[in-house]
Amino acid sequence: MKTRSIKGIYPSVKVNMGGVILDQPLPYRGLDMVDPFLLIHHWDDKLPGGQHQSKVGVGPHPHRGFTPVSFIFKGGVHHRDSRGHESIIYGGGTQWMNSGYGIVHSERPAKEIAQDGGDFELIQFWVNAPAKHKFDEATYQPLNAAGTPKFTSSDGKVEVGVVAGEFLGKQGSIETHSPLLTLRLDLQAGGKMDIPLPADYNAILYPLDGVLKLNGERAINAKDMTVFKMDGEGIHVEAIKDTRAIILAGQPIGEP
DSSP states (O other): OOBOOEEEEEEOEEEEETTEEEEEEESBTTBOOBTTEEEEEEEEEEEOSOOOGGGSSEEEEEEOSEEEEEEEEESEEEEEETTSOEEEEETTOEEEEEOTTOEEEEEEEOHHHHHHOEEEEEEEEEEEOOGGGTTSOOEEEEEOGGGSOEEEOTTSOEEEEEEESEETTEEOOOOOSSOEEEEEEEEOTTOEEEEEOOTTOEEEEEESSSEEEETTTEEEETTEEEEEOSSSSEEEEEESSOEEEEEEEEOOOOOO
C-alpha cells in the first residue's frame, strides 16, 4: 500500500467553552477547516460528584447547517433536543445529530455521573453539510458501543470501530449527507495496521493518548492532530504505547 504523506501536524490548544476547559486541534492558526470537518473538541475530565445534572455539561444551545457528532469514551452523555429526541449514550458510543434548518439541544453528563463523580471523556467534531441539506429537518442518530461494527487487525492488537462509512468489509450504521469514513481505534503497544482510505477523501488522525508511529517513521504524540495529503492509498499506524485514536475522513464538499 502506498502511504499518504503528512501535510501537517497541529498540537491541540486549550480553550474555555463556558467554563469547560477543552483541547482543540481544529481550527488551528492558519487552518480554518479540513473540508468537510469544521471543528474538533476533546473534553477529558474527572467529575467531582455531588453536582446536580443541570449544573454540569452544556445547556440548551442552537445549531444550524452542519452536523455535530460526539464520540463518547468515558462516562455517559445525556442528549435532549427540541425535536423530542432524548437518549443517554455511554463509553464506546456515538451521538450523531444533523442540525438541518435548526435545532436546540443540551449535552450533559449522565445523572449518576454528575451525582457520584467519575471519569468523563468525549470528542465532538463538526461536519459541514452540503448546501442542499442545510435546510433539511434535523435528525438525531444514537449509536451504542454494541451497535458499532468492529474490525480486528491480524496481530490482534488493533481494534477499529466503524461509525460511518465502509472499512474492510464492515459498514457503519450512521447515515451521512456526504461520503465519510469515521473510525475509533484502540491499539495495544506494538500493534500495527494498514488503514486504507478513499483516494479522494481528506483525512485526519487524532490520538487521545499514547504515542503512534505513522508510516514507519514519524512519531505522533497524544493530542496532536495529523492531516494527510491525498497522495496515497492509506496510512500505516503502529502503537509505541497503548493508544486510543480517531480517524476522520471525508470527501470535500467545496462549500462554505
